Amino acid sequence: MISERPLRIAIVGSGPAGMYSAGHLLEGPGGTFINGGLNQIVRRPVEVDVLERLPTPWGLIRSGVAPDHPDKKRMAAIYDSIARRQGFRFIGNVQVGRDVSPADLSQWYDGVIYAVGADDERRLGVTGEDLRGSDSARAFVSWYNGHPDFSDLQFDLRCERAVLVGNGNVAMDVARILFSPISTLHNTDIASYALDALGKSQLKEIVILGRRGPEHAAFNYPELMELGELADTAISVEGTDLSLTPENADYETQLKVNALAKLCKEKSQGSRRIVFRFNAAPTAIVGEGQVAQIKVVDRRDQSEQALNAGLVLAAIGYRGLAIDGLPFDDVRGVIPSRDSRIVDNGIAIAGAYVTGWIKRGPKGIIGSNKKCARDAVAAVMADADSNVLPMEGTLSAAQVLEAINARVSVTLGFSGWQKIDRQEQSDGRAQGRPRLKMTATGAMLGLVTAG
Ligand SMILES: Cc1cc2nc3c(=O)[nH]c(=O)nc-3n(C[C@H](O)[C@H](O)[C@H](O)COP(=O)(O)OP(=O)(O)OC[C@H]3O[C@@H](n4cnc5c(N)ncnc54)[C@H](O)[C@@H]3O)c2cc1C
Structure with missing residues (x-):
């Protein structure tokens, strides 16, 4: 019954x-x-x-x-x-x-x-992965979004090159945020500490590694095109010849590869650069306490190269x-x-x-x-x-x-969250921003229980 x-x-x-x-x-x-x-x-x-x-x-x-x-x-x-x-x-x-x-x-x-x-996240499984300056893109994304478990992390962006391992949409998000003008980010709800760190960034180049060729790139067309909108940023490709992409590739793949080729042509100049490096896999991250280099093997001929880098983020999956x-x-x-x-x-x-x-x-x-x-x-x-x-x-x-x-x-109940929400929006308004996120659990609970 x-x-x-x-x-x-x-x-x-x-x-x-x-x-x-x-x-x-x-x-x-x-x-x-x-x-x-x-x-x-x-x-x-x-x-x-x-x-x-x-x-x-x-x-x-x-x-x-x-x-x-x-x-x-x-x-x-x-x-x-x-x-x-x-x-x-x-x-x-x-x-x-x-x-x-x-x-x-x-x-x-x-x-x-x-x-x-x-x-949780998938790990690279290479030596040096736990050096300072090496982390997952998940940690970086959670950090700039003010997730309380990640708000104590420090990302020092006062280096010239960052390497993103993996070329999916999360890597596109990270590259775009790293190179977005601070004035643009100020108008978002990005965590304040991340805005400060990005304001001190000295990054000139972001290298995005993909294990296979461009026909297997994991990013989607819209996310790629957003990189094309970054001002003063050149886009280039290494480790492949885009014109050799198989003719029988599906429509979505052709669209992405053609768009990437077009971006490389139209965005050849800029004081900063995003490099899509294909057929490239990391073999080790090197440094004394802090990331200094990442070793990358070219999977076409097994040749190895060391790239100087101050930041390595693994964007290989949640x-x-x-x-x-x-x-x-x-x-x-x-x-x-x-x-x-x-x-x-x-x-x-x-x-x-x-x-x-x-x-x-x-x-x-x-x-x-x-x-x-x-x-x-x-x-x-x-x-x-x-x-x-x-x-x-x-x-x-x-x-x-x-x-x-x-x-x-x-x-806390929903009214507790609404209190946090109102506080964040009002703090944001005071600084001309849509929201100033609270990023510490203790502070949020303190606000809710304050009566
Ligand atoms: C970086 C990134 C960017 C993205 N951008 C887009 C985008 O632009 N557009 C789009 O359409 N999709 C986007 N997505 C995909 C989208 O976010 C996911 O499809 C969606 O969030 C998955 O929903 P979910 O509810 O399964 O998981 P989640 O959104 O992760 O929600 C899970 C919830 O469970 C809670 N939780 C976890 N463990 C416990 C526990 N033990 N007890 C109690 N609570 C727990 C977590 O705190 C969390 O609130 C993005 C994903 C990522 C990673």
């Missing part, structure tokens, strides 16, 4: 996948828009708690998407409107796997959707992080699943679901998570309809908060 009470669902993570899941679960009477049409998948009342390890919501919208892409950051307005729907509750500053366990959540809720993103108490596929860096249901040794765990980057791996744009979230919610509802959800012993909303507050000294 189907229970009369609302289903109580926890969503872990408040990034796009988590917030789209909440949106689907709390859809209006007409359903949710998918592929241009209204679809109804939820036919019973639902209450949703979104548990987030940071005091701030929205995942990579806040800490990944580049600050000079405000149109993408505006997606947060959609999540904000979802958060105002009846039945939604945000509980910030709670880390699942540390403060509360997956076993707790499956006891407290009817179902749990894990939407924890990809909170990776999911295991959560204590949940199965993890260490090879793919994801929580294993079948039809959005978490599986342990091939067997579905009742009431446990996964969506977003922690399900699919770190690929796909913001919008890809909407369909992915819908699949997870459809699985929850199908299991609810067939009485598969473990509904015995579920706690009320008040009991859950009491249990969490017994373990975490300060949590």
